[in-house]
Amino acid sequence: MGVIKGVLKEELNNSLRMKQSYEKELAKIPRGTIVKKKVKGHEYCYLLTRERGKVKFAYKGKLSVSEISKYKRAKEYRSKYRKLLSQVKKQIRFLKGTLRGKESI
């Protein structure tokens, strides 16, 4: 039993550290999504963000393809990291629950 408990404890510590790492990486990713609006036949870019539940548009003007793809990549990574973070949180709940037993962890 000691070996299994030791492995679970080690994995819990790993998951707790992992949670911090994903939160840190998520904080590094620029916020918002680029949306294009057509005004009088011309396309302009806006950065769409949410602040306290409200949607905000910040004018960005005409962005280069590389800048647009930078935001697109950021969005992809944000979504990926959020999914993985949620997986880590589930692992933490599971490991804490499994280890709890009769003694405190």
Next chain:
Amino acid sequence: MEKSQYDLCLRLLGRLARQGILNNVILIGSWCLLFYKEYFTGVYFPPSIRTRDIDFLVTLPSKIKNKVNLSDLLKDLGFVPEFVGPKGYLRLTHPELIVEFLVPERGRGSDKPYPLPQLSLNAQPLRYLDFLAQNVIEISVAGLRVKLPHPVAFALHKLIISGRRAKQEKADKDRDQALALLHFVIKHDKPAKIKAIFGSMPKKWQKKINEVLTKLDEEDILAVLS
């Protein structure tokens, strides 16, 4: 084991192979136990408990020629960098796997990480790893050639390091894995190999192993060694 974890492992190995890294590193740690089933052909090798850590040993001097930023290489798979310990050696983490690079510790030793500029990371130096690098086998995993320590070397190494573990559970895990592997080799493989690899070890290490086995009353294994 979850399929997603195994698939991620294969994707990781595939990327390392494409960059010319895999043929210059040795997969060590408890993940070896999973791959030994490819080595023990014809007999069922039971899986063993293991953590998510997948460790790669880089022999020194490193033979890795290509310069690859490993964090960038694995970023789209969802791996994020994590600095561990006060000196900050780097490992790449994912909910399914934790990738670490290790190098053999030599001389007086140091707690400083060992820089591997070819991979844009630093590795953790650990004792006795040269012994694993001296006894290597090669197996095929999903069409990839993977280097592993010989199962006997793996087991004897585990017995030595079990005495150095700070945590009792880890020491017990090392011993359990080592003994299971050695008993398996005695029963199904070539027991003579145990004696040969044991004989190649420094006398001091042999003494340590004998002490551990005597303490555990492992007469079958001691008989093979004598």
